[in-house]
Amino acid sequence: MQKKSDPKNVIVDGSRLVIESMARAGADTFIGYPITPANLLYQYAGRRLPMMLPAPDEITTVQWMSGLSACGRIPVTATSFPGFALMVESVNMAFMMELPMVIILVQRLGPATGTATCGAQGDISLLKGVISGGHKLPVLCSSDFADSWELAARSVSLSVELRTPVIFLTSKEEMMTRKSFDLTLLSEIKHISRKFYSGGEPYLPYGAGSDLVPEFLAVADNRWQVRMNASTHDRGGILQHSGDEALDNTRRLEEKPFRHLPGYTYYELDEQEGAETLIVSFGISAAAAMEAIDDIRESGRKVSLLIPKTILPVPDIYYEITGRYKRVIFAEENINAQYARIMFGEKLPEKIRPVGSLGSMIGSEDLIKEEARL
Amino acid sequence: MKRILKTNALPYCKGCGHDLIAKNTARALENLELDPLDVVIVTDIGCHGIIDGCLNTHTVHGLHGRSAALGAGISMGLDNQGKKIVVFIGDGGSTIGLQHILEAARLNLDMTVVVHNNMLYGMTGGQTSGLTPCGFKTSTSASGNPWSGYDLCALTHTAGASFASRVAGIGDISGSLQEAFDIKGFSLIEVMEICPSYGTRFNPKRKLREIIESSGKLPGIWKNDRMPFSASGETKCASLFDELRPVTPDFSSRLDKPFSLVISGSAGEGVQLAANLLSAAVVRSGCQVTQKGSYPVTVGVGFSTAELVISPQPIRYHGIDVPDIVVVTSEDGLAHCKRRIERMEKGMVFIDSSLESPRTGARLNRHDFRSIGARTACLYALLRFSADTGMIAADALFQTVEESGIREKIPLEKIRELIAGN
Numbered sequence: 001m002q003k004k005s006d007p008k009n010v011i012v013d014g015s016r017l018v019i020e021s022m023a024r025a026g027a028d029t030f031i032g033y034p035i036t037p038a039n040l041l042y043q044y045a046g047r048r049l050p051m052m053l054p055a056p057d058e059i060t061t062v063q064w065m066s067g068l069s070a071c072g073r074i075p076v077t078a079t080s081f082p083g084f085a086l087m088v089e090s091v092n093m094a095f096m097m098e099l100p101m102v103i104i105l106v107q108r109l110g111p112a113t114g115t116a117t118c119g120a121q122g123d124i125s126l127l128k129g130v131i132s133g134g135h136k137l138p139v140l141c142s143s144d145f146a147d148s149w150e151l152a153a154r155s156v157s158l159s160v161e162l163r164t165p166v167i168f169l170t171s172k173e174e175m176m177t178r179k180s181f182d183l184t185l186l187s188e189i190k191h192i193s194r195k196f197y198s199g200g201e202p203y204l205p206y207g208a209g210s211d212l213v214p215e216f217l218a219v220a221d222n223r224w225q226v227r228m229n230a231s232t233h234d235r236g237g238i239l240q241h242s243g244d245e246a247l248d249n250t251r252r253l254e255e256k257p258f259r260h261l262p263g264y265t266y267y268e269l270d271e272q273e274g275a276e277t278l279i280v281s282f283g284i285s286a287a288a289a290m291e292a293i294d295d296i297r298e299s300g301r302k303v304s305l306l307i308p309k310t311i312l313p314v315p316d317i318y319y320e321i322t323g324r325y326k327r328v329i330f331a332e333e334n335i336n337a338q339y340a341r342i343m344f345g346e347k348l349p350e351k352i353r354p355v356g357s358l359g360s361m362i363g364s365e366d367l368i369k370e371e372a373r374l
Numbered sequence: 375m376k377r378i379l380k381t382n383a384l385p386y387c388k389g390c391g392h393d394l395i396a397k398n399t400a401r402a403l404e405n406l407e408l409d410p411l412d413v414v415i416v417t418d419i420g421c422h423g424i425i426d427g428c429l430n431t432h433t434v435h436g437l438h439g440r441s442a443a444l445g446a447g448i449s450m451g452l453d454n455q456g457k458k459i460v461v462f463i464g465d466g467g468s469t470i471g472l473q474h475i476l477e478a479a480r481l482n483l484d485m486t487v488v489v490h491n492n493m494l495y496g497m498t499g500g501q502t503s504g505l506t507p508c509g510f511k512t513s514t515s516a517s518g519n520p521w522s523g524y525d526l527c528a529l530t531h532t533a534g535a536s537f538a539s540r541v542a543g544i545g546d547i548s549g550s551l552q553e554a555f556d557i558k559g560f561s562l563i564e565v566m567e568i569c570p571s572y573g574t575r576f577n578p579k580r581k582l583r584e585i586i587e588s589s590g591k592l593p594g595i596w597k598n599d600r601m602p603f604s605a606s607g608e609t610k611c612a613s614l615f616d617e618l619r620p621v622t623p624d625f626s627s628r629l630d631k632p633f634s635l636v637i638s639g640s641a642g643e644g645v646q647l648a649a650n651l652l653s654a655a656v657v658r659s660g661c662q663v664t665q666k667g668s669y670p671v672t673v674g675v676g677f678s679t680a681e682l683v684i685s686p687q688p689i690r691y692h693g694i695d696v697p698d699i700v701v702v703t704s705e706d707g708l709a710h711c712k713r714r715i716e717r718m719e720k721g722m723v724f725i726d727s728s729l730e731s732p733r734t735g736a737r738l739n740r741h742d743f744r745s746i747g748a749r750t751a752c753l754y755a756l757l758r759f760s761a762d763t764g765m766i767a768a769d770a771l772f773q774t775v776e777e778s779g780i781r782e783k784i785p786l787e788k789i790r791e792l793i794a795g796n
Binding site for chain 1: 410411412414416419423424426427430431432433434435436437440443444445446447448449450451452455457473474477605606610611613614615617618619620621622623650653654656657661662663664665666667668669670689690691692693695
């Protein structure tokens with residue numbers, strides 16, 4: 001973020017930044033079903049996006065979004081775990097149909113209904129396995145207001161670029177907390193420029209080129225027949241049991257998010273020369289990690305910090321970075337080291353040290369204590 | 375004109391009503407002179423859904439029971455562009471997706487749902503569905519279904535559909551389908567049929583018309599005189615930032631380090647509003663603030679708490695474990711933050727004098743905050759805190775209240791007197 005003019009100080013919450021950013025990027029439709037702590041996003045979207053419709057439940061939400069996306073719109077919704085759980089089958093459908101859309105997942109304390117007004121970072125494992133077959137949805141995670149602004153817009157453009165649903169991952173603490181903020185610090189958001197199939201041959205809805213992303217054409221096109229299909233299908237969108245062409249299409253779906261991963265790998269890295277300990281933290285816990293490294297360094301000890309913002313698929317660079325350290329502290333607001341286990345497996349190597357929390361934010365003192373213990 | 379169907383050799387069992395529906399659908403659409411590219415056929419899981427490959431129309435093949443919602447999204451997206459959206463769904467799908475059908479009917483979206491009601495789940499072995507008539511035998515009700523099925527047409531009609539009809543899937547039904555397709559708004563046509571693989575096997579001597587008559591859900595037409603859906607024309611703001619009031623730092627602050635403040639009172643007593651005013655005053659005095667609220671899900675009853683971090687420098691972390699300052703104005707507020715107050719080894723607690731004194735290492739400041747009214751007690755407490763400590767510029771807070779929309783409801787002069795008189 002670069003300061004451009006006289007400050008414009010306001011008190012603002014993350015929800016407002018996210019919706020404004022997505023609107024500027026080109027999101028044009030919001031389908032809402034109320035759930036705490038995502039309600040502010042719903043309210044703002046109703047006032048800002050060209051189309052907003054209230055759905056009767058979260059399954060309908062993603063089905064409507066899929067229909068709208070099939071027509072060339074860019075729909076967004078916001079939910080929390082109980083709503084997301086209902087959406088899962090339909091998110092799989094949108095993934096299989098390759099429909100651009102953004103789902104803002106505002107984490108709260110689970111399991112089940114848990115505590116609606118208590119933050120958490122407990123849905124990361126779920127996101128890893130949310131698509132049947134183990135295929136990946138891109139998951140971008142904001143860790144401060146700048147991310148809320150920039151990654152929200154990027155979620156929109158990424159969903160169009162890759163023809164896929166994208167998860168914008170955040171939490172109650174980021175979306176509902178109001179902060180003093182200088183709006184002139186925000187970068188300019190570019191409205192996406194969307195390309196549609198304009199070829200002279202009949203349209204193949206799943207006929208991708210070397211970039212693995214099929215060109216998009218909205219359903220009901222006047223020139224070419226458009227087919228979309230959530231079942232195993234061939235390049236033309238026709239259902240197939242398990243023919244080679246159809247299975248190749250599913251293999252393409254597996255490879256697509258990885259092929260483009262370098263184009264949406266976002267992280268912050270603050271390395272200190274000579275440090276043997278790395279703190280890895282993301283989302284709301286990253287603020288505590290930033291506070292902690294300042295204190296640790298002030299006390300004369302050396303420490304580095306990695307803030308992943310592209311959560312899934314896990315970029316290779318995270319392994320390169322963590323591989324450089326003797327000890328890696330993972331700070332995430334759950335009690336089962338979800339992201340650490342996604343990266344390093346169920347039995348964590350000795351050098352991976354999770355710091356978790358249940359029902360409250362991780363504090364910098366928790367990390368300072370763990371670092372001192374090593 | 376190009377035909378709706380690519381072939382008449384459809385992939386259905388001999389005698390299946392789905393074959394009849396598909397061919398009559400094509401005939402009806404052609405009679406309406408619709409080009410295949412003016413038609414979107416949305417199908418889902420069930421034998422009806424394998425028709426896609428035989429169609430020259432646009433096709434969208436979704437999840438079991440969700441085609442009505444998926445078609446609804448397409449209808450919203452196309453928003454009356456002269457395209458015809460036809461949703462195929464089975465009887466099983468229409469119960470798992472019943473809400474989708476009712477919602478589309480309630481909104482009166484421009485689309486037609488064609489229910490292939492063969493009275494059981496044909497693709498999975500002939501199990502009983504929610505539309506299986508009483509007495510009809512299935513693979514899971516060998517002596518006949520003991521319960522009646524839903525009356526889908528009545529439900530759809532009650533929900534507000536422009537048109538609902540039920541027909542027996544015998545002979546030429548293209549006229550009935552054409553009537554449904556020609557409706558502007560939501561239409562549903564329930565076509566009754568017998569699955570030749572399971573329905574006939576389990577009910578060998580029964581005929582379709584007799585089954586329909588004995589079910590009590592007879593063919594018919596139900597209409598509502600309604601306008602079709604159109605997207606809301608509500609005006610949208612050009613930027614959500616236009617709704618924010620920029621705060622000019624027109625006061626100064628003596629604050630030299632961050633502190634945390636918890637305000638705890640009762641719902642409906644202005645806690646969040648007081649916190650909003652305080653935050654604005656903090657920014658007016660050139661400092662930074664984070665503010666979050668906490669209250670039960672019932673919002674209007676119980677405690678209401680605001681947590682603020684206030685600093686002369688930018689704030690990265692807004693969590694508060696043990697606060698520096700606590701303001702408590704009610705029993706609810708005390709009950710909610712008592713344990714936190716007890717963990718304080720230093721700092722200050724501003725507490726209403728009607729409340730018991732918690733055990734704490736913090737200095738207690740007891741005042742009769744509620745004396746000027748419960749709804750302003752919290753604001754009075756904050757003004758008192760700012761005036762007594764100088765940690766927040768009191769003049770900035772007084773001025774912010776003066777300029778606020780609630781000025782007339784706040785006895786500011788009385789508060790000034792009380793504070794001046796200690």
